[in-house]
Amino acid sequence: MTGAPASAAGGSGAKPVRGGKLGTAAVNQASLWNIANILTMVRLLLVPGFVLLLFHNGGYDPVWRSFAWAAFAIAMITDLFDGHLARAYNLVTDFGKIADPIADKAIMGAALVSLSVLGDLPWWITGVILARELGITLMRFWVIRHAVIPASRGGKLKTLAQGTAAGMYVLVLTGPLATLRFWMMMVAVVLTVVTGLDYVRQAVVLRRRSLAAERAAIGRTTEALNEAAGSPGAGAGAGAVAADASASGVTDAGAAGVTDAGVSGAAVRVSGGSTAVEPAVRARDGAEAER
Structure with a gap:
């Protein structure tokens, strides 16, 4: 137009x-x-x-x-x-x-x-x-x-x-x-x-x-929500890591300074699919060396 x-x-x-x-x-x-x-x-x-x-x-x-x-x-x-x-x-x-x-x-x-x-x-x-x-x-x-x-x-x-x-x-x-x-x-x-x-x-x-x-x-x-809720969570991972640390002689008063937060951080990495648990291993080795 x-x-x-x-x-x-x-x-x-x-x-x-x-x-x-x-x-x-x-x-x-x-x-x-x-x-x-x-x-x-x-x-x-x-x-x-x-x-x-x-x-x-x-x-x-x-x-x-x-x-x-x-x-x-x-x-x-x-x-x-x-x-x-x-x-x-x-x-x-x-x-x-x-x-x-x-x-x-x-x-x-x-x-x-x-x-x-x-x-x-x-x-x-x-x-x-x-x-x-x-x-x-x-x-x-x-x-x-x-x-x-x-x-x-x-x-x-x-x-x-x-x-x-x-x-x-x-x-x-x-x-x-x-x-x-x-x-x-x-x-x-x-x-x-x-x-x-x-x-x-x-x-x-x-x-x-x-x-x-x-x-x-x-x-x-x-x-999907049910599967996510039923899968191993961070709490379960944290319990497993804490049990392993206790069996190795790592106590709450350990000289290595392993805290609940550190163990929880390692557990989070485990539950997320990572196998890196170096902080817990180093803490166990340090405690054994002091003994």
């Missing part, structure tokens, strides 16, 4: 790399006023405009419905581009993460509800599609702590079928085209249900795997 600030390309003024990896720094640096977010906001603003155009002059004027179709088509086209631009040019922001799915659901929901209010689209179709979209959105929040469900190819095909069918219903079509739009909507409904069930399956599998991994990690940690 001509005249866009440097921050719109990632906030740092550097030229964005197409298809580059998206990191946390890029997400934090992306400006709110970038091209991806602007397209999302345009789509949000088109929702009330689309509804007004659709219902203008009673809702059955072919000319005004053509204008409404144009607004709907622009909104669907921006839906195709804003996410791609955000990922390709590191323009992902928290606003975009929230606003983009809201804009998607808003324009499609407005079209379906408006068409049902006008009597052009059966309410059961609107109910099935909206229930699926709301349910999948809630399900994503349910499993977001465990994993993120990626958008599938079927989900993208579903969105394309819904947009095409709804757009055909917005236009005043007759004859074979009217029949074609009905079957296109049936395809969209089938894809909506099938992909919805597939998302549910993915969510259940991902949640089970995540919980199993968490339990396994907790089990490994507990086992």
